[in-house]
Structures are given as structure tokens and as C-alpha cells.
Amino acid sequence: MSSIGGVSEQASAMSGTATGSDTGALVVRLFGWIMLAATAAFVLNNYLTYWLDLPGVAPLFGGAANGSDNPAMSAVQLGVYALLIALAAGYALRQRGKLLRADSRRISAINDFVIRAAFFAVLSVGFVDAAISFLRVEGLLDGLVGSELATELGRSRFRGPYVHMPLIGLSIVLAAFTRTLGFIWLALLVVAAELLIVLGRFIFSYEQAFMADLVRFWYAALFLFASAYTLWEEGHVRVDVFYAAFSTRTKGYVNSVGAVLLGMSLCWTILIIGMGSKQAIINAPMLAYETTQAGFGLYVKYLMAGFLGVFAVSMLIQFVAYLFDAVADIRGEPGARNTSSGAAH
Template sequence: MTGNEEQQANHLQNAIEKEGDRAFLSRIFGWSMLGLLVAFLINNVLDVGYDYPGVFAAFGEAASAAAWLQVAICLLGIAAAVALVMAYPRRSLRYEAHLIHSFNVYFIRALYWSVFLVGVVDATLSFMRVESFIEPLMGEAAARNLARANWIGTWIHMPLIVLGFIIAYFTRTLGFVWLALLIVVAELLIVISRFVFSYEQALMGDLVRYWYAALFLFASAYTLFDEGHVRVDILYASFQRSKKGVINAIGTILLGITTCWVIVGISFNGKQSIVNAPVMNFEVSQAGPFGMFTKYQMAAFIALFGITMLIQFVSYFFDAVADKRGEPGHRDVDTSAAH
């Protein structure tokens, strides 16, 4: 967000604080979704990394203290949401939507920086493996380590991801445009190397697919904020703003948030789930050492898509309820291209 947008949001908050009721139930619902999301991710780490039995085990015959601890973590997530709403009883829905969206913007920006850094470094290492440059330059031990996906994932990818989050904190660019440009450049290099120099390696296609997946899956949440998703509209455009708010709020709960929870739930459903299993094993493509070691991250992109969309849908829900309540600060967006 720019400085002017921050000032506008703060001014809006100060103006709305003079009103009375702050839609407690809507705020508690929205923040509870985020609290449960954090709790769910913590429990997933406990399930996969420490062999905890899972929340549902607490209600079975083999209930244990570990399972009830995981239940307590979920309840703590909801309690934290309620405490937050009670601590700021006069905070406006618009302002909270702005806060949540701002965090999501940072999170997505950090993901883009991470995939950029990982993509460049991993493609370079893959090229060096294919052309047998690593051992002469770095030695036999380095060549052996850099041919192992788990070693690269732990000691190269993870630090680069952390670096991406640090860089994103000090930047204000989302990265949609430049990542799309990099994809075009990567595709162009494939065409030139294939048809001009008759040279092609698996890493080149892997890099394009890696960046493509990140571009579309991570851009989806910001597209929701910008009303860029296709809306099949027959009656909606003719509704008043308050009625649109009702429709958007109901649709967000029944379709948006529900769908996101299904995606996140399936993604992290035990050690052998579609995300946990590849990530735990640092899964690689069929090209093996001749390609990039990023397939496990592309599996994680599915879960990150659900997470970023869930966060954005909570922000969207707050804005929709604010429209229903007639709160000032409505953001007009040209949606003609999305209808």
C-alpha cells in the first residue's frame, strides 16, 4: 500500500470509530477463520513432523493428551480471534479488511521473491550438473551434495526463501509484471537455444513451469481484491451497493471460504497428502538430476493458493459486510472486464 492509501485508511478508521456497533459477529467470524488457519498449520507440523495423532483422534477411542493438545490449539485460535475483536471493539470493517489485505500483499510479494531467487539459483545449479561443472569448480563433496534434492532443499532453497521474505519487507512491488516478463524471456531462450543452437535441457522447461505455476496461483488472491475474476452476471450489476454486499458476503462464506478450506484440508490431510508427501520427500521431476529440484515446491503451491485465497476472502467478506452496513470508504473498481 502507498503512503496515501495508508493515510486514507487511518483517516477512515478515525471517522468510523465515532459510530456505535462494530459488527462483532462478522468480525469474530472472519478473524476466527484466520485463527483456525494458523492453528491448522501448526497442527499439521505436529502431525507430520512429530507424529501427533491429529485433532479428530481426541474424539475416538484412542484419545490421548497429544490429541487434546491439538484441540486446545484450535480453541486457542478462536479465542485469540475473539480477544482481538474485544480488544478493538470500535475498529471498522474497512480498516480490518485493509489490514488483512496488506498482510496478504506482503505474503504474496514474499512468495514471488522466493520463487524468483530459487528459480534462478536452482536452474543455474541444474545447468552446472548437466554440464559437469560442479566437481571441477567446487570439488567432489559439493558435487555429491548438489545432486541430492534434500540437501539442496534444506541448505539452498530454504535460506533463499527466507531471503525472499526479508527482501519483500523492504519492497513495495508485487511482482506480477516482472515475473510474467521473466517467463516470456525464459520461453524465448528455449526457442532460441532449441531452433538456433539445437540445445535444450530439462531445466529450461522446469523453470518455465515453476514460474508459471507461481504466477497464476499466487496472483489469484490479488485478482480477487481487484475484482478481476470472471463474474457470470445476470442480475448483480443492477443491485444497490447494500444488496451487493449481502450477495458477496453470503457467496464468500458458502463458496469462497468453504472452497479454500477444502483445498487446505486436502493438501494437509496427513503425511501422505498431496502436499505433505512431496514436501517431506523433496520430490523431484522425472528428469531427476538433469532438471530442477523444485517439484516439491510446486506441490506446496496448491496449499499456498488456498491459504492466500482464504486470507483474501476474509478481507473481501469484511468489505462486503461493510457495504451492507453502508460504511464509508467503498472502493470502486472497474469490473467490466470481469463480467
């Protein structure tokens, strides 16, 4: 499957300047890039606060510190927001007069990379974790890696940092050198994994917990990671009794308002509720490397909690690109996309 929207080719084709007044476009461009900067700062500070046990920025605003109160470190963490927002604003100002569609494609290219990395991560982690679980349940792991390492591989706090995290790092590298999102392959793998369960259960009378865990792991990734791509391709269900008859300009107004008030607000709600504290629904299982109760299942439940964070971030990025494209429609900029649904012209 090709990357989101044929990003690189379309971005280069639309690097020209916009005509007419660009004050409104500048405001939208500043808003969008600052939104992305704030998202990056939020995720980075979440890691610094809850994984590295820094105090966070809350003490500067009268909130409770994470661990010991350290005003200097809190100021540094607040400075992360200031620095990234300043860089985003500077970039947006340098793009003044350029087409918003070029920014939209550029942002989609960023999202393309994020989703590719997530795809390779679930692919590699799924295969490797399933192999380890199979060897454990069949009593083959001790003879292959030794009893000491086999025991460690049975602990989530070892398997997560020393098996999953290196695979995720490798996936990020692979994502930098590939151009496919892989959703078709992931869907095929979900079907193949489910087929193996059926064949094993009814033909060979063999079924293990890790087999069902693998299906859930890949299916959850397929559903959540493909959402941003589906948004870009106008593939989400839309009640278009009135929308279908709107002009391109009116559709731009509807899409821009919806992207901000409905899309971005939902994504921030997920991030704030899910990552707002150590006990939050995304942070808590990830910090504990939470696993399922099945002793020989996959050790990936904590990663599935992280899927919600990836979903929120990727959708937020895509909503910014969607906003830019919608405002470009309002301004009558050239280069509008043709989607399969026919919603964008």
C-alpha cells in the same frame, strides 16, 4: 506494482469509528478473525504433526495418532487452536465500533506480505536451482564446489533443506522490507524464460529439462499467487448479467454470501484434502521432496505442490477481507474502493 489496495494508506485513513448499531459488524468481525486464527493454527499443526512427527489432535477425538500416541502433546496441539482463536476473538472485541473497512485493509496487508514472500521465494529458488542444474548438466559443478557437495546437490533431500529453505527464509525477510508484489516482473520472467527455450532450440540447438521446468515453476506461481490480488481488484471473471444492475447494498449481500459459502468453503476443502494426512496431495510430495523424473531438471516439484497450499491460504485470507468489505457496503460505511472493473463503488 503497488501492494494490494494501497493497504497502509487506506487503513490509516479509515481508523475512525462506525456509527449506529455494531452488533452485526461485531459478529462478522469475530467470524473473520477467528477464521484467520483457525487457518494459522491448522497450518502450524500440519507442520508440527507431519514434519516434526507429533501425534496431532485427532487422537483427542477418537482418530488415529500420527506415530506414537501422546495425549499430552495432542492436548498442546489442540491448545494452539484455542490460543490463537482466543487471541483473535480478543482482538476483534477490542476493534468493536471501528470500521470494518479498516479491518479489511489490515487483513489485505497481511496477505500482501504472504504473497510478496512467495514471489521472492519462487524468484530466488528458480534462479538458483536453474543455475545448479545448468552447472550439473554441463559438468561444471564438481570443479566449482567439489565432488562431494556436487553429489549432495544432486539429491533432493539435500537441495531442498539446505538450498531452497534458506532462500525461502531470505525471501520472507525481503518481503518485510519491500512493497511490491512483483506480478508484472514474474510475468516478464516467464516470457523471457520461454523465449530462451525457443532461441536455444531453434538457433543454438540447445535445450535442457531445467529450462522447461523453470517456465512451469514460474507460471504456476504467477497463476496461483496472483489470484488473491485479482480477487481484491475484482478481476476474476464474473457472470454479471444480474449483478451489474444491483445496488451497492445488494452487491454487498451477494459478495458476503459468496465469500463464505463459495470462497472460504473451497479454500478449506483444498487445505483439508491436501494437508489432511502424510499421504495427502500437498503433504506427500513436500515431505518426500519430490522431483521430476528428468535427472537434470529443477528440484522444485514438491514446492509446486505447496503452491496449492499457498493459494488456498492466501485466497482464504483475501476472502475474509472481501467479506468485511462486502458487509461494510451493506452497512453503508464510507471509504468504498474504486476498482478498475467498476464492480465496487
